Amino acid sequence: MPHSSTQEITDIILKAANKARQEIKPGQEKSFTNPVKWPIDCLVGPGLEGAIACESEIGYVNGSSGELIYRGYNVFDLCAYSNFEEVSYLLIHGHLPTAVQFKKFKKDLVSYRFVPKTIRTLMSFPVEEMNSMAALRLGSNLLRREFSYVDQRTYRPDYPPISSDEDSIPMETRPMGEKHAIYEFNNGKITQRNNKFSELNSPSGLKSCYQLISGVAAVAAAVSRMRQGHLPIEADPELSHAANLLYMLTGRKPTAVEERIMDVALILHADHGMNASTFATMVVASTLSDLYFAVGSGIAALNGPLHGGANEQVLHMLEKIGSVNNVKDWYQKARSRKDKIMGFGHRVYKAYDPRARVLGPLAKYLVEKSENKRSLELFNVATELEKKVVDTLGVEKKIFPNVDFYSGIVYSCMGIPADLFTPIFAVSRVSGWTSRVLEYLKNNRIFRPRAVYVGQFDLDYVPLNKRKGEKSDKK
Numbered sequence: 024m025p026h027s028s029t030q031e032i033t034d035i036i037l038k039a040a041n042k043a044r045q046e047i048k049p050g051q052e053k054s055f056t057n058p059v060k061w062p063i064d065c066l067v068g069p070g071l072e073g074a075i076a077c078e079s080e081i082g083y084v085n086g087s088s089g090e091l092i093y094r095g096y097n098v099f100d101l102c103a104y105s106n107f108e109e110v111s112y113l114l115i116h117g118h119l120p121t122a123v124q125f126k127k128f129k130k131d132l133v134s135y136r137f138v139p140k141t142i143r144t145l146m147s148f149p150v151e152e153m154n155s156m157a158a159l160r161l162g163s164n165l166l167r168r169e170f171s172y173v174d175q176r177t178y179r180p181d182y183p184p185i186s187s188d189e190d191s192i193p194m195e196t197r198p199m200g201e202k203h204a205i206y207e208f209n210n211g212k213i214t215q216r217n218n219k220f221s222e223l224n225s226p227s228g229l230k231s232c233y234q235l236i237s238g239v240a241a242v243a244a245a246v247s248r249m250r251q252g253h254l255p256i257e258a259d260p261e262l263s264h265a266a267n268l269l270y271m272l273t274g275r276k277p278t279a280v281e282e283r284i285m286d287v288a289l290i291l292h293a294d295h296g297m298n299a300s301t302f303a304t305m306v307v308a309s310t311l312s313d314l315y316f317a318v319g320s321g322i323a324a325l326n327g328p329l330h331g332g333a334n335e336q337v338l339h340m341l342e343k344i345g346s347v348n349n350v351k352d353w354y355q356k357a358r359s360r361k362d363k364i365m366g367f368g369h370r371v372y373k374a375y376d377p378r379a380r381v382l383g384p385l386a387k388y389l390v391e392k393s394e395n396k397r398s399l400e401l402f403n404v405a406t407e408l409e410k411k412v413v414d415t416l417g418v419e420k421k422i423f424p425n426v427d428f429y430s431g432i433v434y435s436c437m438g439i440p441a442d443l444f445t446p447i448f449a450v451s452r453v454s455g456w457t458s459r460v461l462e463y464l465k466n467n468r469i470f471r472p473r474a475v476y477v478g479q480f481d482l483d484y485v486p487l488n489k490r491k492g493e494k495s496d497k498k
């Protein structure tokens with residue numbers, strides 16, 4: 024797909040890709056690319072390090088060389104030549120679309136951008152007082168009502184709505200969606216379906232994925248607007264997913280370059296193996312809960328500073344460091360305290376994260392064009408810190424910048440507030456979460472690892488009035 028009007032961005036990506044290809048030794052890691060015979064022997068460390076949760080054809084993170092593959096395609100090529108909608112189609116359907124398929128897919132995505140019921144309901148919550156990821160999670164659950172509830176018929180309960188003098192207060196409108204949602208996994212009748220969930224590949228299963236891809240983006244934009252005291256902006260059906268997101272956030276149609284950079288950022292964040300939020304999403308889906316709840320769990324998991332929340336923390340850290348002259352001292356102190364440096368390190372990558380290879384140069388491009396001198400200063404702080412960390416922790420522990428290190432600078436140059444960095448990550452990752460759920464549920468088995476019990480046995484129960492002495496509470 025040509026990106027002729029933004030060739031300079033494509034050139035930046037191709038340059039980063041060439042550099043990566045010169046520096047890395049390609050080669051697949053056999054233990055992570057060959058089918059396994061279940062049950063499988065694997066060496067498992069704390070935090071389930073090394074555990075194989077499932078087989079997947081969706082994406083591969085080559086941690087030793089620093090490569091990221093979606094459905095066989097290198098992410099560098101997808102950034103250079105594709106776009107977020109096409110990548111989402113690829114992740115969900117397993118192949119690049121034909122022109123006809125792509126047109127239909129884009130049309131579907133556009134139709135799900137309009138979520139008035141969700142936004143209206145969200146506006147009745149104190150969104151400005153909520154963490155933006157909490158508001159996004161709430162919104163993703165509200166989307167469930169917008170899209171899945173068959174409640175178009177005006178339903179009135181056959182009992183009086185709210186009566187405050189009763190012990191149990193009936194809800195004004197009963198949660199009919201539990202009963203009538205299109206996307207309920209088998210409505211609880213698991214046994215009758217032989218534990219196969221073919222309906223997930225049916226139009227309604229896919230439809231939920233599409234609805235979430237568009238809907239979560241619309242909610243994220245609305246949340247950001249509300250938190251800044253502005254009214255949400257209605258989606259523009261003529262714009263691409265990336266451009267519409269920026270438009271709904273800022274109220275201004277983005278330039279071709281802004282659109283392209285946001286598109287690349289969305290592609291880079293779309294999928295990433297069995298990371299914490301993907302696993303959280305899959306665990307919830309594996310109970311045959313519901314895709315909207317599952318995505319809500321993904322959002323919750325992504326929020327943490329050890330995962331997607333790191334991008335916001337990085338910007339705060341760079342601001343705290345303040346200037347290039349402070350980097351050395353700050354880093355020495357952080358190391359002596361054994362602090363984790365935000366935006367560095369990764370469970371899987373023991374090489375430079377390919378996503379940071381693209382986002383770093385894009386951040387450079389943007390800060391050099393920006394009139395805001397502060398962003399250039401922060402970028403310089405970032406590159407100085409990167410040098411220090413790579414020269415020390417890089418050599419000692421193979422710790423390099425990860426995706427979150429430069430993404431915040433990219434977003435803030437585009438006028439996006441820091442508390443929206445992680446929601447934007449979620450907007451993109453919905454594609455990966457939903458495609459992995461669809462794939463897993465074809466042969467679903469509930470996730471249920473075990474814990475090793477290291478507590479006591481055979482204690483005698485002592486009644487409360489006979490217990491003596493103070494025992495400190497175990498944490």
Ligand code: ACO
Pocket residue numbers: 070328329330331333362363364365366367368369370371416420422425426427
């Ligand atoms: N700064 C300093 N030291 C680090 C860092 C870091 N960012 N990351 C890891 N280390 C060190 C650890 O202290 C540990 O050292 P030790 O062996 O001497 O005890 C060693 O490297 C291994 O680190 P673990 O924390 O065991 O690695 P783990 O795989 O459990 O954690 C994680 C990975 C959470 C990403 C970690 O590197 C980290 O906390 N990074 C900072 C937060 C961050 O940027 N998160 C975003 C990750 S990308 C994403 O989720 C989208």
